[in-house]
Amino acid sequence: MGSKGRTAMEVGPDGVALITIINPPVNSLSIDVLQSIKANYEEALQRNDVKAIVITGSKGKFSGGFDITNIEGIQMGKGAQPKKGYISVEIITDLLEGARKPSVAAVDGLALGGGLEIAMACHARISTSSAQLGLPELQLGIIPGFGGTQRLPRLVGLTKALEMILLSKPIKGEEAHNLGLVDELAPPDKLVNTARRWALDIAEFRKPWVASLYKSDKLEPLGEAKQILKFARVQAQKQAANLQHPLVCIDVIEEGIVSGPRAGLWKEADAFQQLLFSDTAKSLVHIFFAQRATSKVPGITDLGLMPRKIHKVAIIGGGLMGSGIATALILSGYPVLVKEVNAQFLQAGMDRVKANLQSRVKKGKMTQEKFERTFSLIKGVLDYESFRDVDMVIEAVIEKVSLKQQIFADLEKYCPPHCVLATNTSTIDLNLIGQQTNSRERIVGAHFFSPAHIMPLLEIVRAERTSPQVIVDLMDVGKKIRKTPIVVGNCTGFAVNRMFFPYTQSALLLVDHGLDVYQIDRAITKFGMPMGPFRLVDLVGFEVAVATGIQYLENFPERVYKSMLIPIMAEDKRAGEKTKKGFYIYDDKRKARPDPAIKKYIEKSQSMAGINLDPKLMKLSDKDIIEMVFFPVVNEACRVLAEGIAVKASDLDIASVMGMGFPPYRGGVVFWADSFGAKYICSRLAEWSRTYGGFFKPCAYLEERAAGGLSLGHEGG
Numbered sequence: 001m002g003s004k005g006r007t008a009m010e011v012g013p014d015g016v017a018l019i020t021i022i023n024p025p026v027n028s029l030s031i032d033v034l035q036s037i038k039a040n041y042e043e044a045l046q047r048n049d050v051k052a053i054v055i056t057g058s059k060g061k062f063s064g065g066f067d068i069t070n071i072e073g074i075q076m077g078k079g080a081q082p083k084k085g086y087i088s089v090e091i092i093t094d095l096l097e098g099a100r101k102p103s104v105a106a107v108d109g110l111a112l113g114g115g116l117e118i119a120m121a122c123h124a125r126i127s128t129s130s131a132q133l134g135l136p137e138l139q140l141g142i143i144p145g146f147g148g149t150q151r152l153p154r155l156v157g158l159t160k161a162l163e164m165i166l167l168s169k170p171i172k173g174e175e176a177h178n179l180g181l182v183d184e185l186a187p188p189d190k191l192v193n194t195a196r197r198w199a200l201d202i203a204e205f206r207k208p209w210v211a212s213l214y215k216s217d218k219l220e221p222l223g224e225a226k227q228i229l230k231f232a233r234v235q236a237q238k239q240a241a242n243l244q245h246p247l248v249c250i251d252v253i254e255e256g257i258v259s260g261p262r263a264g265l266w267k268e269a270d271a272f273q274q275l276l277f278s279d280t281a282k283s284l285v286h287i288f289f290a291q292r293a294t295s296k297v298p299g300i301t302d303l304g305l306m307p308r309k310i311h312k313v314a315i316i317g318g319g320l321m322g323s324g325i326a327t328a329l330i331l332s333g334y335p336v337l338v339k340e341v342n343a344q345f346l347q348a349g350m351d352r353v354k355a356n357l358q359s360r361v362k363k364g365k366m367t368q369e370k371f372e373r374t375f376s377l378i379k380g381v382l383d384y385e386s387f388r389d390v391d392m393v394i395e396a397v398i399e400k401v402s403l404k405q406q407i408f409a410d411l412e413k414y415c416p417p418h419c420v421l422a423t424n425t426s427t428i429d430l431n432l433i434g435q436q437t438n439s440r441e442r443i444v445g446a447h448f449f450s451p452a453h454i455m456p457l458l459e460i461v462r463a464e465r466t467s468p469q470v471i472v473d474l475m476d477v478g479k480k481i482r483k484t485p486i487v488v489g490n491c492t493g494f495a496v497n498r499m500f501f502p503y504t505q506s507a508l509l510l511v512d513h514g515l516d517v518y519q520i521d522r523a524i525t526k527f528g529m530p531m532g533p534f535r536l537v538d539l540v541g542f543e544v545a546v547a548t549g550i551q552y553l554e555n556f557p558e559r560v561y562k563s564m565l566i567p568i569m570a571e572d573k574r575a576g577e578k579t580k581k582g583f584y585i586y587d588d589k590r591k592a593r594p595d596p597a598i599k600k601y602i603e604k605s606q607s608m609a610g611i612n613l614d615p616k617l618m619k620l621s622d623k624d625i626i627e628m629v630f631f632p633v634v635n636e637a638c639r640v641l642a643e644g645i646a647v648k649a650s651d652l653d654i655a656s657v658m659g660m661g662f663p664p665y666r667g668g669v670v671f672w673a674d675s676f677g678a679k680y681i682c683s684r685l686a687e688w689s690r691t692y693g694g695f696f697k698p699c700a701y702l703e704e705r706a707a708g709g710l711s712l713g714h715e716g717g
């Protein structure tokens with residue numbers, strides 16, 4: 001690890017030493033920055049002209065926390081881990097908080113993780129009202145390691161501290177002030193001076209000298225605290241049964257309350273060092289960087305292109321997808337036109353958008369006033385006349401090639417020449433859609449996931465002739481509507497659907513061989529997916545599942561497993577959650593219950609498949625189920641990579657996490673696969689392929705990686 005970041009210290013005539021963290025873009029605390037803070041403190045404490053210290057961050061940001069590249073380096077054995085307690089006890093507690101001269105933090109922008117932990121060790125905190133303060137470490141699979149588990153409960157009380165830490169949920173300066181985490185609010189231009197004055201006031205005993213670590217007035221009495229911790233454990237287990245670190249975090253907090261904050265600090269240091277090397281932390285750190293890497297697309301984002309301003313967007317089709325996309329856009333302030341074919345459909349579409357917004361109002365996430373303002377951004381239309389000043393169109397009609405071709409030919413006539421023409425198709429070839437136009441360089445895929453205003457992923461599909469500028473424009477809109485855009489190539493299913501097609505396929509194959517539907521779903525949800533393949537088919541609807549199946553059969557006949565189970569059930573009007581009956585039956589609250597009546601369909605499907613029940617498969621362990629369901633997904637991910645549909649493996653990790661709910665703490669599908677190794681996966685697939693057919697056949701890329709002993713995720717191993 002190269003040297004990264006520094007601090008600067010300047011002593012003013014008022015006797016205040018101002019220490020500024022300088023490590024763009026977020027002033028993260030690299031080991032170098034921390035060493036430099038230590039050196040500054042040692043100097044400030046020695047100098048007679050320094051009475052007090054203010055610590056702040058350059059360019060309007062206090063600090064985004066411990067440098068995550070340092071964490072990754074330590075995990076990979078490329079950097080030494082500092083001695084236990086060196087930073088949290090020696091520097092932050094004994095040197096900074098225990099100093100004979102008071103410190104005040106001047107917080108603007110953000111104080112996250114280690115950033116907030118340093119601020120909390122100061123004797124007071126001044127913040128802007130908009131600054132974000134939080135301890136999001138759990139999102140990285142670790143716990144706060146610079147004393148945050150001890151100081152936050154003492155500053156804001158246990159209940160609030162647990163909420164902020166367990167949910168990794170930052171709060172704004174304003175709320176922090178109300179809670180007592182921040183002592184005074186100041187506008188950005190007065191922040192440092194207010195902090196200077198406050199620091200001198202402490203030094204000269206006009207304000208109290210508070211060491212947060214020993215505060216106890218906010219802590220609940222011991223009996224109550226234990227109850228709160230017990231409840232938090234139950235909640236943490238309920239939310240993510242596979243995760244250990246939230247429980248470890250609660251133990252560490254408890255230690256500080258029961259045995260005193262210093263004991264708590266040492267337990268925190270122990271736990272931090274251990275958790276850093278856990279598979280969960282490695283996976284989540286990988287996801288952190290993989291998510292940011294999605295915005296770096298070779299040949300597109302490295303050309304120096306600036307996104308053009310999109311003033312107005314039009315959506316064609318007010319169905320489930322169209323209304324969801326429209327909702328996402330107006331929520332981020334884009335004026336939107338929705339076009340439908342008749343007044344009745346248009347009204348239904350507008351009602352759907354309204355319902356999406358109203359559900360936010362009901363949940364207290366949106367005020368009535370904001371609702372009115374947001375809804376006023378949308379306008380329904382029945383023709384293309386008002387398309388003359390739109391900068392982007394997103395078509396979201398049914399999956400019919402001729403209809404889409406007609407729409408794009410019309411768009412070319414009505415929209416201005418710079419207008420981006422996007423389609424939300426999930427299966428149709430983009431080149432086909434644009435065939436009847438002269439606008440192929442501005443035709444692009446904008447594949448949203450349902451419900452579009454909630455799901456965080458946006459697949460941007462690049463056809464043969466799509467221009468980089470159009471991609472850059474759409475990436476920017478994607479970011480503005482808070483999606484993570486991944487840029488992929490054009491093929492049936494693109495990256496996400498293509499990777500996850502085998503997910504349901506292998507589940508169907510297993511059922512045809514005698515395995516229980518509900519056992520499969522249980523094993524998969526225990527693994528960490530939000531739902532198993534059968535519950536998912538119910539949600540998506542059997543109609544869509546059959547249509548998708550046909551697409552795949554046409555495009556990849558050699559590796560589609562032809563189960564009749566879904567068509568047989570659909571014929572009997574069991575079409576999924578919409579019809580209240582699918583693989584499960586549903587009550588009015590959408591609660592799914594297993595249904596013994598599906599046995600007859602399964603038996604019929606088995607007999608049509610002409611398969612003898614396989615006693616070996618009927619007794620599969622959860623581990624084997626996971627492998628048989630997910631290794632074909634990995635196999636397809638390898639094909640997607642080999643064909644260049646995805647530019648990097650980490651994009652597929654993000655696609656699997658954000659598009660399909662693959663557990664982020666397993667790092668995404670390719671990262672997870674690498675924990676087994678290509679060789680193991682390839683040999684399992686080859687063995688199943690011999691017994692159960694071509695569906696499992698390992699692809700050439702996987703075979704190559706296995707033979708070369710290479711990982712799947714990293715170029716060249």
Ligand SMILES: C[C@H](O)CC(=O)SCCNC(=O)CCNC(=O)[C@H](O)C(C)(C)COP(=O)(O)OP(=O)(O)OC[C@H]1O[C@@H](n2cnc3c(N)ncnc32)[C@H](O)[C@@H]1OP(=O)(O)O
Nearest residue numbers: 026028064065066067068069112113114136144145146292
């Ligand atoms: C011991 C301690 O308790 C342990 C810790 O402190 S662990 C760290 C805790 N802090 C965090 O988890 C915060 C992580 N960062 C974030 O949530 C967000 O980056 C943010 C809110 C700070 C800024 O978000 P945003 O403005 O959207 O910018 P974003 O694209 O995410 O980040 C900008 C760049 O800063 C980098 N960055 C952000 N936080 C970083 C950190 N803590 N360390 C290293 N790099 C960081 C990103 O990787 C990105 O780099 P890139 O431009 O090369 O891709």
